Amino acid sequence: MQPSDLPPAASLAEQFPPEWEKLLGDWGEPRYRALQIFRWIHQRGVQNPAQMTDLPKRLRDKLTDAGLAAPAHVAEVQASADGTKKLLVELADGKQIETVLIPRGSVAAEDIFASDSEEPRDEYTESADFRSDTLEVTQCISSQVGCAMGCAFCASGIAGLKRQMNAAEIVSQVLLGRATLEGSSRLAGIVFMGMGEPLHNYNAVARAIRLISHPDGLGMSLRRMTVSTSGLVPEMDRLARDFGGQVQLAVSVHAADTDTRSKLMPVNKKYPLSEVIAAIRRYPVPRRRRLTIEYTLVRGMNDNEQSARSLARILRGLRAKVNLIPMNPVQGTGLAAPDDTVVDRFQQILRDEGLDTFLRRRRGDDIAAACGQLALHGEARKVRALPLV
Ligand code: SF4
Structure with a gap:
């Protein structure tokens, strides 16, 4: 899928250079400004036209009048002792989301980087400005x-x-996350x-992936x-069709049986486990890469030895690693993580069955930085017990 095949941009700040060229042409402005504006936004992280100092004032004013403005700002930063940082980000309408910056070597990074050693070097690690003392940071983002x-x-x-x-x-x-990085990060x-x-x-996620990978943006x-x-x-x-399996999944x-999965994940009623596993098997994973299977362990529901053996059976032959995640405590759910001995036994069974299995420890609990289970500031009061379906 090329940018021209994408649905129309919802905001000026998400336009690709050809879309900027068209708009600038309509305004009677030179088209070469398109790349300048795109680089300001996506390379330099500047979304306020007044700060785009190499554009003529007339064009800066036009951009402002057309509504180009920062779509979000950082409302709060919390830092964990291991270097993990959580940003509370406020959108233009006042809604808040969270994003987490996870340095390699931190507790939170263990599961994400567990398999990196067998993965090939790429443009980034081969680039001239890559230094071995660089501290790599992975950012967990909301969609x-x-x-x-x-x-x-x-x-x-x-x-x-x-x-x-x-x-x-x-x-x-x-x-915004990149702007908070310090030193050699x-x-x-x-x-x-x-x-x-x-x-x-x-659509928005596919466009964001294209923007983030654009050579004149973050690249x-x-x-x-x-x-x-x-x-x-x-x-x-x-996703497989649009990106040829290059985006990791x-x-x-x-859960290893569809009834338990429906209780934990209502989406299973629409897309049952067997169909999900079939889609995983169809995903075109590049050579020397692996898929990740996430498995949240919930006490008394999906943590027994039979579940571990069934999981190993349905994943047999897949190029995948398994991340086990003892559930983070969420107030009002009535659910809890298994004891450590149960978690260790579950992991051991999967390993004995030949699956690379990693344990995702509670990450940065001091700032509640669990991806996919981000704490909702101001929402906690509204959390209520949900009946299991
Ligand atoms: S964000 Fe939470 S509710 Fe939504 S898919 Fe992920 S785990 Fe499920």
């Missing part, structure tokens, strides 16, 4: 305000979907694992981006 999927163990799901984010807002988080990867189900906002390789989904089958296939499985 929706809230989430409609209603997973029983997730704060975002319990609060429900407030609204979709547009591509400008999604990219803005990345630009470098943004090296993005995971769509924050608030929201990215594939439920497919991040598609292979350094991971989309995490609860298993929306048609959109998994669409993480799929939340969370």
Whole structure:
């Protein structure tokens, strides 16, 4: 899918250079300004036309009048002792989302980087300005305000979907996050694992991926981006078609039988486990790469030995690693994480069955920085116990 095939931009800040060229042509402005404006926004992170100092004042005024403005700003930054940083980001309409910056070597990074050692070097690590003393940071970003999927163990799901984010807002988080990096830190990867189900906002997420990877923008390789989904089958296939498998996929499985999965994830009623597994098997994973299977462990529901053996069976032959995530406590759900001995036994069974399995420890609990289970400031009071479906 080329930018020209994408639906119309929802905001000036998410236009590609050819879209800027068309608009500038309509305004009677030289088309070469298109790349200048795009670079200001996506390379330098400047969205306020008044600060685009190499543009004539006349054009800056036109851009302001047309509504080009920063779609978001940082309302609060919280830093964890291990270097993880959580940004509370406020959108133009006052809605808030969260994004988390996770340095390599931090507790939170363990699961994300667990398999990197076997992955090939890419444009970034081969680039002239890459230094071995660079501290790589992965950013976990949100794609929706809230989430409609209603997973029983997730704060975002319990609060429900407030609204979709547009591509400008999604990219803005990345630009704001990059601006907080210090010293030799470098943004090296993005995971769509924050608030929201990215594939439920497919068009905006696909546009954001294209913008983030644009050579005149952040220029991040598609292979350094991971989309995490609860298993929306048609959109998994669409992602495969549009990006040829270059964007990494993480799929939340969370149960090895369809009844348990429906209790934890209502989306399973629409796309049952067997269809999700079939879509995972169709995903064109590049050579020497692997998919990620996410499995949140919930006490008494999906944590027994039989579940571990069934999970190993349905994943057999897949090029995948498994991330086990003892559920984070979410007030009002009535659900809890298993004891450590149960978690260890579950992991051991999967390993004995030949699956690379990693344990995602509670990450940065002091700032509640769990991707996909981001704490909702101001929403906590509204969290209520949901009946299991
Ligand atoms: S776990 Fe992910 S898909 Fe499920 S409700 Fe939470 S944010 Fe949505």
